[in-house]
Amino acid sequence: DAKTTQPPSMDCAEGRAANLPCNHSTISGNEYVYWYRQIHSQGPQYIIHGLKNNETNEMASLIITEDRKSSTLILPHATLRDTAVYYCIVRVRGAGSYQLTFGKGTKLSVIP
Amino acid sequence: EPEVTQTPSHQVTQMGQEVILRCVPISNHLYFYWYRQILGQKVEFLVSFYNNEISEKSEIFDDQFSVERPDGSNFTLKIRSTKLEDSAMYFCASRLGQGGGELFFGEGSRLTVL
Numbered sequence: 001d002a003k004t005t006q007p008p009s010m011d012c013a014e015g016r017a018a019n020l021p022c023n024h025s026t027i028s029g030n031e032y033v034y035w036y037r038q039i040h041s042q043g044p045q046y047i048i049h050g051l052k053n054n055e056t057n058e059m060a061s062l063i064i065t066e067d068r069k070s071s072t073l074i075l076p077h078a079t080l081r082d083t084a085v086y087y088c089i090v091r092v093r094g095a096g097s098y099q100l101t102f103g104k105g106t107k108l109s110v111i112p
Numbered sequence: 113e114p115e116v117t118q119t120p121s122h123q124v125t126q127m128g129q130e131v132i133l134r135c136v137p138i139s140n141h142l143y144f145y146w147y148r149q150i151l152g153q154k155v156e157f158l159v160s161f162y163n164n165e166i167s168e169k170s171e172i173f174d175d176q177f178s179v180e181r182p183d184g185s186n187f188t189l190k191i192r193s194t195k196l197e198d199s200a201m202y203f204c205a206s207r208l209g210q211g212g213g214e215l216f217f218g219e220g221s222r223l224t225v226l
Contacts, residue, residue, distance in 0.1 A: 034214075043116075043203045043217030044155060087155075099145065099168055100215060102155040 004088045009107045012082075018075040020106050022088030025069040032093045033064060034100070035073045039084040044102070047073065047086075049093070078110045114138045116218035118204050124224045128193050133221045135187045135204030141216070142209035144187045146179065148172070148200040149220075155203070161187065162209075194225045 005023040012018040024033065035047040048055055048062045050071070055062045061074040075082055087105040117136045125131050137144050146158040159169040161179055178190045187206075191198055201222050205215040 036215075038155070041149075041201055041220065041222075043205070043220050044215075046214045046216065049214070099157040099160050099170075101157065104154060 004090060004103060006086075006088055006103065006106045008104065009109070011109050011111055012075075012078045014080060014110050014112050015077055018073075018078040018082065018108055018110070020073040020075075020086050020088075020108065021070065022073070023070045024088070024090045027068050027090050030092050031090045033062065033068075033071050034089045034091060035060070035062065036087045036089065036100075036102075037084040038087070038105070039081075044087065051093075078108075080110050080112065082108065083110045084108060114216075116204055116206055116216050118202075118218035118221050120221055121219070122222040122224070124226065125194055127196055127225055131191045131194055131198075131223060133189045133191075133202050133204075133223070135189070135218055136185055137187055137204065137206030138208075138216055139185070140208065141206035143167075143207040144179075144181070145205040145207070145215065146189045147203045147205065147217075149203065150197075150200045158189075158202075191223075194223075196225050199223055199225045 032049050032051050034049040036044040038044045048060050050062045050064050064071045085105040085107050087102050089100050119134045144161040147155050149155045157170050159173045160167045176192050180188050201220040203217050203220045205217045207215050
C-alpha cells in the first residue's frame with residue numbers, strides 16, 4: 001500500500017471549513033484514497049473515499065489532484081463534534097482481506 | 113442504522129488469565145476484523161476473517177490469540193494467557209464485501225491487564 005503523509009495537527013474555527021491535506025505521491029493507479037476519523041477513543045469511522053474524481057457525501061468532500069499525488073478532505077462547516085484524529089489511507093478497493101493500515105493521522109481541533 | 117456492537121466495554125483481568133472479547137458484526141456483512149490500539153499509539157490490524165477462516169493476520173496475532181464465529185452472529189477474540197502489554201482498546205470491524213471497501217467499526221472493548 002502507498003504511504004501517506006499528513007500534518008500532525010490542525011486547528012479550525014467552529015463554522016469554518018476544515019481542509020485536511022494528505023500526500024500520497026507513490027499511489028498507484030488502482031489505489032483508492034480513503035478517509036476515516038477517530039473521535040476520542042471511539043472506533044474509527046468511515047468518512048469518504050475516491051479514486052480520481054472529486055467526491056462529496058453528507059459528511060465531507062474529497063478533492064484529489066489531477067496527478068493523484070495528494071488530496072484534501074473538506075469539512076464544509078466544522079463543528080465541535082468534528083474534533084478528532086483524521087486518517088488518510090490508500091488501498092486497493094476490494095482486494096483480498098482488505099485490512100487497513102492506520103498512520104498517526106491529523107489531530108483536528110475545532111475551536112469555539 | 114445498523115452498527116457493530118462489542119462487549120464488554122471494559123474488562124479488567126489479572127496477568128495470565130484468559131479473556132474473550134465479543135462482537136456482533138452488521139448482519140449481512142461477510143468480512144470481520146479485529147484491531148487494537150494501545151493508549152496513545154496507532155490503530156493496529158490484528159486479524160481478518162472470512163468464510164469461517166482467518167484470511168490474514170499480523171505479527172501481533174500470535175499463538176496466544178484466536179478468533180471464532182461460533183454461531184453465525186457473534187465474532188470473538190480470545191487471548192489465552194494475557195500479558196501486561198495486551199492492555200489496549202480492541203476494535204471489531206466488519207465489511208460487506210463484494211468490492212465494498214468501507215469498514216464499520218464498533219465502539220471498542222478496553223482491556224486492562226494487571
